[in-house]
Amino acid sequence: MKRFYVKDLPRALNQKVLVKGWIHKIHDLGRIAFVTLRDKSGLVQLVLEESQKEGLRLEMALEVTGVVSENQKAASGLEIKVEKLKVVGAAHYDKLPFPINKEENVHLETQLNHRTISLRNPKIRAPFTIQEEIVTAFRDYLKHHHFSEIHTPKIISSGTEGGSEMFTVKYFDTRAFLAQSPQFYKQMMVGAGFERVFEIGHAYRAELHNTWRHLNEYVSLDIEMGFIEDENDIMDMEEGLLIHVLEHLRKACEKELEILEVDLPVIEKIPRIELETAREILLESFEKKSPPGNLDAEGEVLFSQYVKEKYNSDFVFLTRYPVSKRPVYTMPVEEEPELTRSFDLLFRGLEITTGGQRIHDYQQLKENMETFDLNPEDFDFYLDTFRYGMPPHGGLAIGLERLTMKLCQLENIREATLLPRDMKRITP
Amino acid sequence: MKRFYVKDLPRALNQKVLVKGWIHKIHDLGRIAFVTLRDKSGLVQLVLEESQKEGLRLEMALEVTGVVSENQKAASGLEIKVEKLKVVGAAHYDKLPFPINKEENVHLETQLNHRTISLRNPKIRAPFTIQEEIVTAFRDYLKHHHFSEIHTPKIISSGTEGGSEMFTVKYFDTRAFLAQSPQFYKQMMVGAGFERVFEIGHAYRAELHNTWRHLNEYVSLDIEMGFIEDENDIMDMEEGLLIHVLEHLRKACEKELEILEVDLPVIEKIPRIELETAREILLESFEKKSPPGNLDAEGEVLFSQYVKEKYNSDFVFLTRYPVSKRPVYTMPVEEEPELTRSFDLLFRGLEITTGGQRIHDYQQLKENMETFDLNPEDFDFYLDTFRYGMPPHGGLAIGLERLTMKLCQLENIREATLLPRDMKRITP
Numbered sequence: 001m002k003r004f005y006v007k008d009l010p011r012a013l014n015q016k017v018l019v020k021g022w023i024h025k026i027h028d029l030g031r032i033a034f035v036t037l038r039d040k041s042g043l044v045q046l047v048l049e050e051s052q053k054e055g056l057r058l059e060m061a062l063e064v065t066g067v068v069s070e071n072q073k074a075a076s077g078l079e080i081k082v083e084k085l086k087v088v089g090a091a092h093y094d095k096l097p098f099p100i101n102k103e104e105n106v107h108l109e110t111q112l113n114h115r116t117i118s119l120r121n122p123k124i125r126a127p128f129t130i131q132e133e134i135v136t137a138f139r140d141y142l143k144h145h146h147f148s149e150i151h152t153p154k155i156i157s158s159g160t161e162g163g164s165e166m167f168t169v170k171y172f173d174t175r176a177f178l179a180q181s182p183q184f185y186k187q188m189m190v191g192a193g194f195e196r197v198f199e200i201g202h203a204y205r206a207e208l209h210n211t212w213r214h215l216n217e218y219v220s221l222d223i224e225m226g227f228i229e230d231e232n233d234i235m236d237m238e239e240g241l242l243i244h245v246l247e248h249l250r251k252a253c254e255k256e257l258e259i260l261e262v263d264l265p266v267i268e269k270i271p272r273i274e275l276e277t278a279r280e281i282l283l284e285s286f287e288k289k290s291p292p293g294n295l296d297a298e299g300e301v302l303f304s305q306y307v308k309e310k311y312n313s314d315f316v317f318l319t320r321y322p323v324s325k326r327p328v329y330t331m332p333v334e335e336e337p338e339l340t341r342s343f344d345l346l347f348r349g350l351e352i353t354t355g356g357q358r359i360h361d362y363q364q365l366k367e368n369m370e371t372f373d374l375n376p377e378d379f380d381f382y383l384d385t386f387r388y389g390m391p392p393h394g395g396l397a398i399g400l401e402r403l404t405m406k407l408c409q410l411e412n413i414r415e416a417t418l419l420p421r422d423m424k425r426i427t428p
Numbered sequence: 429m430k431r432f433y434v435k436d437l438p439r440a441l442n443q444k445v446l447v448k449g450w451i452h453k454i455h456d457l458g459r460i461a462f463v464t465l466r467d468k469s470g471l472v473q474l475v476l477e478e479s480q481k482e483g484l485r486l487e488m489a490l491e492v493t494g495v496v497s498e499n500q501k502a503a504s505g506l507e508i509k510v511e512k513l514k515v516v517g518a519a520h521y522d523k524l525p526f527p528i529n530k531e532e533n534v535h536l537e538t539q540l541n542h543r544t545i546s547l548r549n550p551k552i553r554a555p556f557t558i559q560e561e562i563v564t565a566f567r568d569y570l571k572h573h574h575f576s577e578i579h580t581p582k583i584i585s586s587g588t589e590g591g592s593e594m595f596t597v598k599y600f601d602t603r604a605f606l607a608q609s610p611q612f613y614k615q616m617m618v619g620a621g622f623e624r625v626f627e628i629g630h631a632y633r634a635e636l637h638n639t640w641r642h643l644n645e646y647v648s649l650d651i652e653m654g655f656i657e658d659e660n661d662i663m664d665m666e667e668g669l670l671i672h673v674l675e676h677l678r679k680a681c682e683k684e685l686e687i688l689e690v691d692l693p694v695i696e697k698i699p700r701i702e703l704e705t706a707r708e709i710l711l712e713s714f715e716k717k718s719p720p721g722n723l724d725a726e727g728e729v730l731f732s733q734y735v736k737e738k739y740n741s742d743f744v745f746l747t748r749y750p751v752s753k754r755p756v757y758t759m760p761v762e763e764e765p766e767l768t769r770s771f772d773l774l775f776r777g778l779e780i781t782t783g784g785q786r787i788h789d790y791q792q793l794k795e796n797m798e799t800f801d802l803n804p805e806d807f808d809f810y811l812d813t814f815r816y817g818m819p820p821h822g823g824l825a826i827g828l829e830r831l832t833m834k835l836c837q838l839e840n841i842r843e844a845t846l847l848p849r850d851m852k853r854i855t856p
Contacts, residue, residue, distance in 0.1 A: 388519065
């Protein structure tokens with residue numbers, strides 16, 4: 001007998017079906033019991049006779065056959081009169097660590113310590129369905145725009161951003177690092193003839209930050225594209241991409257958005273504002289001072305509020321970061337060589353993207369390394385790429401968990417991470 | 429002006445177009461020159477006048493506008509009479525490390541040392557287009573079958589397979605490891621209510637092997653599914669998946685299969701043969717002795733040949749591996765407790781998958797850990813999953829590079845890896 005998912009049951013009215021899932025609730029009326037079965041797709045009410053309910057406990061895994069009938073009193077409007085019931089996953093607990101079938105505020109640390117259990121709660125799991133669909137939409141959009149998906153090594157021999165804040169790995173007889181980003185490799189693959197690439201992979205930051213918005217291992221949505229005019233091509237691509245992602249989520253995640261009670265933002269045009277202008281606005285309109293060549297976390301929040309009011313946009317590109325705040329490969333602005341063709345994207349007060357145009361000329365890159373006090377010989381494998389006709393190119397990276405967190409209006413990035421890694425946590 | 433990819437040029441006959449790419453060949457006739465332009469999608473002939481060809485060198489990156497016309501003598505039947513030509517990526521080399529436009533056998537080490545250049549050769553890049561489409565088909569098939577895509581940590585606190593052969597990471601003040609597989613986590617996510625999950629991610633093996641078929645960092649295509657009957661459900665899923673992948677590749681990679689001159693295998697039904705039977709056949713028909721409870725590399729090749737002749741299949745499932753050769757979580761066969769409900773899949777003489785049913789009962793798993801001389805307390809975070817109704821489940825992992833290598837009939841797994849990591853190589 002073919003298994004039915006709960007969401008498909010309306011198609012099986014008055015039919016006998018096989019369903020599988022976990023016991024979400026038990027409502028025992030003595031001669032009869034109502035059991036709510038929860039599967040991947042939803043909840044349905046089972047009707048059990050006295051003899052069938054014996055020994056059942058919350059969260060046991062069941063396989064059930066029975067006939068689907070209408071019942072307007074049941075939450076989904078349907079119920080299954082149980083004919084056969086088999087416990088396929090037993091309960092081995094005295095007491096559940098916390099209720100799974102209630103919307104109770106369970107402390108985040110407790111949730112994370114019992115990840116298998118906490119994720120069974122539909123509201124706690126909902127952000128991950130949304131996260132999966134973000135990835136789907138990201139990939140579909142890029143493939144449609146001639147990007148190739150690549151997989152590049154996370155074990156590397158030297159840092160891409162100068163070498164600080166990296167985890168070290170004992171690699172046989174030598175020392176290696178975990179990649180902070182696929183930066184060098186995605187550029188190399190543009191040059192290798194893929195022209196446009198993306199990667200969905202882990203990135204590692206050994207940062208000594210234990211905050212609501214930092215993870216030490218996260219999923220980076222990386223893009224790099226060749227044959228561009230300048231950094232505006234990259235911002236155009238991200239704008240189109242985000243519009244597509246939001247459209248897709250509205251269709252694919254209607255149920256999850258409802259569970260989370262959130263509205264998705266609407267993008268028409270994302271304002272592009274020079275960092276220096278943003279700093280001036282913050283100072284003049286909010287008496288908010290910013291650190292040199294940057295905004296701080298508070299400044300990001302304030303400026304996002306300003307943009308929301310003035311442009312009705314939840315997103316804003318900050319452009320033209322100074323050379324001093326950007327990595328060695330960042331393209332300077334020819335007319336203003338202390339500024340770069342780079343940008344950040346803020347979304348509801350949080351930076352979710354860094355991107356920009358890269359230097360593509362061999363000589364310029366080599367000289368820039370020297371200016372940055374780096375030894376070009378240490379980067380031979382990377383520099384070599386630039387000897388053989390490297391086209392103008394640029395790219396960006398989106399932090400998947402940050403984007404998910406902000407779209408779902410979660411308070412902590414760990415709520416958008418199945419199994420987070422932070423300074424204090426490497427289990428489960 | 430909108431850019432045309434070379435493969436779309438037949439739609440632009442007699443139109444003026446913009447194309448971008450690299451100089452693949454230069455055929456200089458004095459008053460006129462033919463330049464072959466190579467982009468991501470193919471090759472096209474450019475026709476240049478004497479004044480336009482000055483300074484051009486192989487592999488420079490160009491942006492070209494011109495009119496498309498038919499020319500039966502050109503390789504693609506088309507050529508572009510160049511009106512404007514702009515060098516956007518300069519050449520900074522004395523001599524190319526090896527020819528890119530010829531089918532010359534370049535030593536693999538040289539190819540890997542100059543990865544950006546070697547991948548520009550269409551024949552060297554072709555396996556990666558196939559690899560990308562394998563991943564696409566894998567994902568599409570599983571999503572269609574109600575699987576969720578997950579991302580699980582690669583920094584872990586303890587080993588899944590007993591702890592040997594893992595890379596160690598200095599993680600702040602503690603020691604962590606790089607995950608050999610997402611085994612524990614994918615099982616946990618089945619239990620967390622996702623029911624069916626897959627992950628496309630890196631796996632790390634600190635094995636002291638430097639062979640044609642080993643990588644120390646590879647991409648693992650991982651599957652785990654709940655509510656199964658037994659390991660045959662997992663083999664059914666893999667069989668259907670591989671049939672789908674091959675069908676997809678036939679359509680999506682026609683050009684690459686032609687470049688590589690390979691035929692894809694056809695799957696009707698993959699034979700399922702008990703390991704012990706395979707060992708007996710090897711001994712009786714080939715006088716080939718096998719190590720206890722396993723086949724060796726030579727045995728895998730011989731047995732694959734036997735299956736090809738007898739069943740006309742390029743694939744064979746070897747089933748019922750002994751308990752002694754499988755990890756602690758492997759489900760034993762109730763009637764023959766020294767055997768397990770696990771399997772390997774051989775493809776053209778090489779193991780590309782290990783899979784099977786897992787133990788889902790808390791008590792049984794805990795006792796099995798003790799039998800395996802493991803301390804259950806070390807695996808608390810994993811064992812906890814099994815207390816709350818863990819359904820029968822199982823899964824498998826496919827090595828992406830191994831599958832790609834065998835489908836493309838490559839001789840070394842590094843030819844199916846953009847940037848391989850082995851005992852001797854962590855650059856580029």
